[in-house]
Amino acid sequence: MNDLDLGSLLRQAAGGDWRSWDALVDRFAGLVWAIARGHGLKQADAAEISRTTWMRLAENLDFISAPERLGVWLATNALRECLRLMRQREGCTSAEQLTESTCGDRALEMTDDLAKRGRGAALWSAFEALAPDCKALLRVLLADPPLSHAELSEVFEMPIGSIGPVRARCLDRLGDRAALHPLHSQGRHAVAGTTKGRVS
Amino acid sequence: MNPDDEAVAKASRIDGAAVHLEWPDAAEAAREATFRRLQSLVPEKDPVPAEVLASARSSFGLRSVDDELAALVYDSMIDDGLLASVRSGGRTARQLSFEARDLVLEMEMSGARYLVGQVVPAQAAVVELRHRGGTTPVETDELGCFHIPVVPDGPVSFRCWLASSAAHPVATSWITL
Numbered sequence: 045m046n047d048l049d050l051g052s053l054l055r056q057a058a059g060g061d062w063r064s065w066d067a068l069v070d071r072f073a074g075l076v077w078a079i080a081r082g083h084g085l086k087q088a089d090a091a092e093i094s095r096t097t098w099m100r101l102a103e104n105l106d107f108i109s110a111p112e113r114l115g116v117w118l119a120t121n122a123l124r125e126c127l128r129l130m131r132q133r134e135g136c137t138s139a140e141q142l143t144e145s146t147c148g149d150r151a152l153e154m155t156d157d158l159a160k161r162g163r164g165a166a167l168w169s170a171f172e173a174l175a176p177d178c179k180a181l182l183r184v185l186l187a188d189p190p191l192s193h194a195e196l197s198e199v200f201e202m203p204i205g206s207i208g209p210v211r212a213r214c215l216d217r218l219g220d221r222a223a224l225h226p227l228h229s230q231g232r233h234a235v236a237g238t239t240k241g242r243v244s
Numbered sequence: 245m246n247p248d249d250e251a252v253a254k255a256s257r258i259d260g261a262a263v264h265l266e267w268p269d270a271a272e273a274a275r276e277a278t279f280r281r282l283q284s285l286v287p288e289k290d291p292v293p294a295e296v297l298a299s300a301r302s303s304f305g306l307r308s309v310d311d312e313l314a315a316l317v318y319d320s321m322i323d324d325g326l327l328a329s330v331r332s333g334g335r336t337a338r339q340l341s342f343e344a345r346d347l348v349l350e351m352e353m354s355g356a357r358y359l360v361g362q363v364v365p366a367q368a369a370v371v372e373l374r375h376r377g378g379t380t381p382v383e384t385d386e387l388g389c390f391h392i393p394v395v396p397d398g399p400v401s402f403r404c405w406l407a408s409s410a411a412h413p414v415a416t417s418w419i420t421l
Binding site for chain 1 (some may be wrong): 276341419420
């Protein structure tokens with residue numbers, strides 16, 4: 045879908061056309077959902093973030109001046125709502141609160157019962173156990189359609205040049221952890237060694 | 245760190261670096277394969293639930309095109325250093341301000357979800373609390389003060405009719421309190 049289409053969908057929705065509204069929802073619901081889920085919110089909380097974000101768009105339809113930036117607008121609003129909700133649920137996952145080391149430990153524990161499940165389950169569990177910053181970024185890149193690196197850099201307030209390297213680092217870490225599954229005890233040593241090597 | 249450990253750490257660092265230096269293409273390919281596998285798992289492991297989609301679609305019906313929008317201009321939870329308060333674990337009343345052209349709605353909500361608010365400039369008004377379960381009207385006193393014993397969970401919006409004016413109501417942005 046190109047920018048012109050987004051512009052006319054927004055205009056028509058603002059004029060009361062619910063079909064255009066539904067098309068906007070179909071296009072961006074996955075992105076909004078990915079922002080909330082990437083921040084570790086459970087389904088019910090992510091559903092609230094989504095609802096609030098869409099209600100906010102509904103009331104602002106007349107004021108979106110740059111239709112091509114609608115994805116950024118939605119993602120930014122969803123992100124702010126996430127931060128609010130996470131602040132309310134103190135003690136719950138906050139991207140800045142959890143350190144890489146505690147997440148790493150959790151990933152290792154989780155691999156113990158992975159042998160019982162399939163390859164896909166192993167990879168997804170390793171993804172779920174990633175450090176919050178990795179998970180938040182990858183989950184949005186996995187959305188369909190994803191935000192561009194330029195858009196992501198704006199939403200997450202990261203330098204655009206750092207997104208590629210961070211993505212690569214997170215995927216490498218994920219690859220290491222998912223690889224623990226078949227190797228198990230041997231792999232555990234290998235990854236512990238690798239981690240130590242990278243940190244020192 | 246004893247010498248053995250140091251050697252192990254060094255060796256693994258060298259090994260780790262060697263893997264990436266000698267086979268950068270292989271590392272890149274493995275990375276992208278991981279990404280594609282993850283991508284194929286999203287629809288199965290974490291799809292947007294049908295009720296979330298339905299709720300997003302139905303929010304279109306809640307538009308109130310004649311209202312004047314009061315935008316959130318201050319939220320103590322965000323604007324007063326979110327991170328600082330997360331780290332210290334401090335919890336105080338949350339303060340919010342919504343601003344329309346000629347009207348400000350100030351509110352403060354306690355941890356027990358008790359909310360007090362005021363219409364500024366001070367004047368009598370009817371404030372309607374819109375929430376997931378419907379709407380709850382509240383009358384302010386002559387100074388524009390109102391209170392809500394327990395704010396419902398989920399997105400809420402406040403819609404305000406001034407007693408002195410026949411103008412359009414002012415409605416705040418939706419927000420999850």
